[in-house]
Amino acid sequence: MSVAIIGTVALDSIETPKGAQFRTLGGSAAYAGMASRVFSPTALVSVVGADFPDEHMTYFQEKQLDTSSITVLPGETFHWKGYYKQDMAQAFTVQTDLNVLMAFDPVVSEQARDSRVVFLANIDPVLQQKAIAQFSRPELIVMDSMNYWIESHLGNLKDTLKLVDVLILNDQEIRLLTGVSNLIQAMNTVVEMGPKRVIVKKGEHGAIMFDGKTHFACPAVPLSDLVDPTGAGDSFAGAFCGYLARETVWDESVFRRAVLMGVLVSSFTVRDFSIGALKPLSESVLRQAYADYYAVSGLPAHF
Amino acid sequence: MSVAIIGTVALDSIETPKGAQFRTLGGSAAYAGMASRVFSPTALVSVVGADFPDEHMTYFQEKQLDTSSITVLPGETFHWKGYYKQDMAQAFTVQTDLNVLMAFDPVVSEQARDSRVVFLANIDPVLQQKAIAQFSRPELIVMDSMNYWIESHLGNLKDTLKLVDVLILNDQEIRLLTGVSNLIQAMNTVVEMGPKRVIVKKGEHGAIMFDGKTHFACPAVPLSDLVDPTGAGDSFAGAFCGYLARETVWDESVFRRAVLMGVLVSSFTVRDFSIGALKPLSESVLRQAYADYYAVSGLPAHF
Numbered sequence: 061m062s063v064a065i066i067g068t069v070a071l072d073s074i075e076t077p078k079g080a081q082f083r084t085l086g087g088s089a090a091y092a093g094m095a096s097r098v099f100s101p102t103a104l105v106s107v108v109g110a111d112f113p114d115e116h117m118t119y120f121q122e123k124q125l126d127t128s129s130i131t132v133l134p135g136e137t138f139h140w141k142g143y144y145k146q147d148m149a150q151a152f153t154v155q156t157d158l159n160v161l162m163a164f165d166p167v168v169s170e171q172a173r174d175s176r177v178v179f180l181a182n183i184d185p186v187l188q189q190k191a192i193a194q195f196s197r198p199e200l201i202v203m204d205s206m207n208y209w210i211e212s213h214l215g216n217l218k219d220t221l222k223l224v225d226v227l228i229l230n231d232q233e234i235r236l237l238t239g240v241s242n243l244i245q246a247m248n249t250v251v252e253m254g255p256k257r258v259i260v261k262k263g264e265h266g267a268i269m270f271d272g273k274t275h276f277a278c279p280a281v282p283l284s285d286l287v288d289p290t291g292a293g294d295s296f297a298g299a300f301c302g303y304l305a306r307e308t309v310w311d312e313s314v315f316r317r318a319v320l321m322g323v324l325v326s327s328f329t330v331r332d333f334s335i336g337a338l339k340p341l342s343e344s345v346l347r348q349a350y351a352d353y354y355a356v357s358g359l360p361a362h363f
Numbered sequence: 364m365s366v367a368i369i370g371t372v373a374l375d376s377i378e379t380p381k382g383a384q385f386r387t388l389g390g391s392a393a394y395a396g397m398a399s400r401v402f403s404p405t406a407l408v409s410v411v412g413a414d415f416p417d418e419h420m421t422y423f424q425e426k427q428l429d430t431s432s433i434t435v436l437p438g439e440t441f442h443w444k445g446y447y448k449q450d451m452a453q454a455f456t457v458q459t460d461l462n463v464l465m466a467f468d469p470v471v472s473e474q475a476r477d478s479r480v481v482f483l484a485n486i487d488p489v490l491q492q493k494a495i496a497q498f499s500r501p502e503l504i505v506m507d508s509m510n511y512w513i514e515s516h517l518g519n520l521k522d523t524l525k526l527v528d529v530l531i532l533n534d535q536e537i538r539l540l541t542g543v544s545n546l547i548q549a550m551n552t553v554v555e556m557g558p559k560r561v562i563v564k565k566g567e568h569g570a571i572m573f574d575g576k577t578h579f580a581c582p583a584v585p586l587s588d589l590v591d592p593t594g595a596g597d598s599f600a601g602a603f604c605g606y607l608a609r610e611t612v613w614d615e616s617v618f619r620r621a622v623l624m625g626v627l628v629s630s631f632t633v634r635d636f637s638i639g640a641l642k643p644l645s646e647s648v649l650r651q652a653y654a655d656y657y658a659v660s661g662l663p664a665h666f
Binding site for chain 2: 264280347
């Protein structure tokens with residue numbers, strides 16, 4: 061396998077100004093996997109309940125996602141219920157039913173153990189560490205997290221940070237983690253905590269990457285027709301990992317293209333509910349999207 | 364003259380996490396003029412009190428800023444007192460002494476009337492209209508404004524909007540003006556109000572321009588060492604106008620370079636109090652700054 065993604069597979073009930081969906085396919089691993097598989101063979105390491113619809117599992121397999129590390133447990137699948145206000149800038153949680161997620165103990169299958177790139181999506185940092193230990197020789201470990209773990213499990217999170225190569229957070233999360241309000245300073249602080257690289261996702265403002273020396277700033281795709289922002293960050297990270305996994309040499313220019321792929325793919329994610337807009341994604345669709353994006357954000361090389 | 368800037372010349376008392384300054388040179392016209400003059404001959408249309416230090420007026424003249432449209436009135440110069448908190452994201456006003464600004468009635472001198480580019484900095488929209496009427500044949504009218512005029516003088520502001528070619532606002536202001544939270548949609552709404560182009564200044568996230576058809580997104584220069592954000596927006600607009608005024612053909616690529624100049628110049632403004640960091644600015648300094656910036660934000664032309 062090229063990429064393994066450790067995270068949640070969920071049934072989400074979501075309301076946005078553009079509509080509502082009940083128990084639709086979601087979860088960080090589902091979004092990240094649907095993005096990564098555009099570029100590289102990808103395995104999902106997750107857990108679902110006995111109620112998880114067969115059609116979703118079949119769908120993953122049809123899309124060449126390896127499901128051999130998805131544990132099925134008695135009980136119900138993780139369920140998140142939330143909504144977005146008019147500006148869609150922030151998710152408001154109504155209800156979180158952890159269900160089988162409470163018993164999640166990641167088991168990386170034989171065929172996923174040799175993954176080159178491991179993406180630790182937003183879960184308990186202790187589980188992230190347990191997952192890392194099961195890979196034979198991961199070349200790149202990428203990590204996401206969120207406010208809850210930063211506020212309530214900071215010690216464990218900092219331990220995991222020492223094991224990862226790339227940390228991906230949004231602007232609020234990195235400010236919370238570092239206690240630094242200036243994003244450029246906050247990125248400096250992160251590379252002192254362990255990761256060699258840090259990427260800050262800034263939603264409508266794009267993303268910025270820092271490797272301890274050089275910054276790369278990448279505007280977002282201008283979008284006026286957001287439908288559902290859920291999964292934007294997860295699919296950003298999935299595309300980043302998937303793109304890297306198919307390259308042999310990881311120089312700065314490849315990392316930058318990986319960030320660009322994250323920006324492009326997440327601009328699709330938000331145009332539909334659930335993984336709807338990720339389904340038809342292919343490299344040729346992205347190539348056209350990049351041409352459009354370059355017309356918006358390409359800079360002249362000289363003055 | 365190439366550029367005329369209608370706005371305030373002030374004495375500012377400012378406190379930021381990096382220090383404090385008492386009655387230092389400020390005001391929208393001062394900042395915008397110091398940026399514009401790097402590229403084009405520029406006139407300031409403003410008012411000061413009898414207390415305005417000669418050294419500042421001499422300094423403007425030394426920097427080739429035309430001061431023949433600065434009225435000197437009996438009384439005190441406009442004085443703003445404010446501070447910034449740790450994140451420097453927002454100015455907090457402690458005291459505003461309008462002083463001679465209350466009697467401001469812009470008089471554009473003979474030598475400034477033929478200006479090609481007119482920048483209406485943030486003042487009463489009625490005064491903006493009175494200024495416009497005094498130019499013989501302005502080719503481009505650029506306008507800034509702020510929350511106060513949007514909230515309390517919306518009718519007048521909308522009248523002025525019908526006369527201008529380019530509106531420059533920050534993200535909060537455009538949301539307030541249009542009532543639309545999505546920035547891309549809000550820009551659409553602005554071009555329906557009159558201006559052919561709109562530019563949104565997003566501080567640490569850069570700027571985005573829209574001409575009714577095409578977007579141009581431009582990341583900010585990564586900065587960890589802000590000293591005083593005052594005047595960043597004014598110097599952005601001044602650089603934009605000054606750069607345009609020296610070009611004969613205004614196609615999309617020239618407008619984009621003008622935005623880039625705004626982004627670069629404002630990245631200098633915030634590195635010192637008052638106009639300190641604008642003093643040594645020259646085209647060759649900016650050329651080097653652009654090379655550094657391109658290393659951060661240049662995108663590959665193809666995938």
